[in-house]
Amino acid sequence: MRVVVLTSGLGVGGAERSLIKLVHLIAPMVDRIDVVCLATADSRMVSELPAEARLHALNGRSSASPWLWLRTIRLMKDLRPDLLLGWSTYANLVAVLVSLVVPVTRLVLSERNYVPRVFGHGNVSGLRRWLVLALMRRFYRRANVVTANSRDNVRFLRRYIGGKPEYRLLPNTVDLAVLNARANEEVPMPEWSGVPRILAVGRLDYQKGFDILLRAFAQVRESRPDWRLVIVGEGPERARLQALCRDLALQEAVHWVGEVTNPYPYFKWADLVVVPSRYEGFPNVPLEAMSLGRAVICADFRTGARELTGNGQYGWLVPVGDPQALARKILQVGASAETMRAMGVSARAFIKENYDVATMRARYAEVLGLRCTP
Numbered sequence: 001m002r003v004v005v006l007t008s009g010l011g012v013g014g015a016e017r018s019l020i021k022l023v024h025l026i027a028p029m030v031d032r033i034d035v036v037c038l039a040t041a042d043s044r045m046v047s048e049l050p051a052e053a054r055l056h057a058l059n060g061r062s063s064a065s066p067w068l069w070l071r072t073i074r075l076m077k078d079l080r081p082d083l084l085l086g087w088s089t090y091a092n093l094v095a096v097l098v099s100l101v102v103p104v105t106r107l108v109l110s111e112r113n114y115v116p117r118v119f120g121h122g123n124v125s126g127l128r129r130w131l132v133l134a135l136m137r138r139f140y141r142r143a144n145v146v147t148a149n150s151r152d153n154v155r156f157l158r159r160y161i162g163g164k165p166e167y168r169l170l171p172n173t174v175d176l177a178v179l180n181a182r183a184n185e186e187v188p189m190p191e192w193s194g195v196p197r198i199l200a201v202g203r204l205d206y207q208k209g210f211d212i213l214l215r216a217f218a219q220v221r222e223s224r225p226d227w228r229l230v231i232v233g234e235g236p237e238r239a240r241l242q243a244l245c246r247d248l249a250l251q252e253a254v255h256w257v258g259e260v261t262n263p264y265p266y267f268k269w270a271d272l273v274v275v276p277s278r279y280e281g282f283p284n285v286p287l288e289a290m291s292l293g294r295a296v297i298c299a300d301f302r303t304g305a306r307e308l309t310g311n312g313q314y315g316w317l318v319p320v321g322d323p324q325a326l327a328r329k330i331l332q333v334g335a336s337a338e339t340m341r342a343m344g345v346s347a348r349a350f351i352k353e354n355y356d357v358a359t360m361r362a363r364y365a366e367v368l369g370l371r372c373t374p
Helices: 014-029 066-079 089-099 126-142 151-161 176-183 210-223 238-247 264-269 284-291 305-309 323-334 337-354 357-368
Strands: 002-007 032-037 053-057 083-087 106-111 145-148 166-169 198-201 229-232 254-258 272-275 295-299 316-318
Touching: 002 014, 002 066, 002 089, 014 032, 014 083, 014 284, 014 357, 032 066, 066 089, 083 089, 089 106, 089 126, 106 357, 126 151, 145 151, 145 357, 151 166, 176 264, 176 284, 198 264, 198 284, 210 229, 210 238, 210 323, 238 254, 264 284, 272 284, 272 323, 284 295, 284 305, 284 337, 295 305, 295 323, 295 337, 305 316, 316 323, 323 337, 337 357
Parallel strands: 002 032, 002 083, 032 053, 083 106, 106 145, 145 166, 198 229, 198 272, 229 254, 272 295, 295 316
Antiparallel strands: none
């Protein structure tokens, strides 16, 4: 079995980390696995791929380039995949285009974010949104299987695309053994005592809602002036967020770490991980934090949050975009070390039972049409 995974890019991000986990999971099941990256591949992420995976970075500037499509088709003719797996919207569309020219036994497309929100009004131009959605409806029907990482997105795709593909849930997964090992790496940490260790991790952009968190934390500090916050991540909103931090008089309260390739020691350090996103597909940050036994407060965005927390049983949910509600929950939870510890213990057990690779390996193999190895 020869497998090719086609992705738009391989930068430091949640969808990319999920792809790397996928490659690790299925590599033992196949004879050969190649990862084709339409754009550039970050060396830090490349280093996390398994040794048996072969990377082809095409360094294209745009997924809409006909020249890039031709290069991809030529490469696929050489690779001759039995299984071609597209990873996210633009890579999915290119994967279908490739399959029109190169014989492929099984074509699987995977959406890793909530399509109606990503291509909703205000996120992309009207013409681009119309074109992408029209191409999805026409092209995705050629796939054998269309997957998504949340139940709501699977339902949307089945309803919107229709046709012959099989629609399957393929949630993100974790390898608890790997996470535990990486969490034990030595990283300098703030030495705080007597206050809860509060952490947020993610790309600094509009989707992740860090502005909501900062406004909430300003309210937290009104009654708990000694509490502080660590933010791990980088992104286009950094300057604006740091300006907001100054406006809210939070300079001494917020510690900006920047981008790291291994965030897991920070999860291990934390007592409470806050996820204020406006929307997600199926978020890796709470998944990984819960895997390491950390308590999580998560915005109740449309997809992923309720599945991941068992409808709030294994993590606290607050309304999306509501700094007041988020501040109240941080104050309530952060005041009790025992409450945070107990939630973290139950969260870890829930993730181990439902999302660890030992549990998910058979599902991935069955959806992708692979033979599952012990």
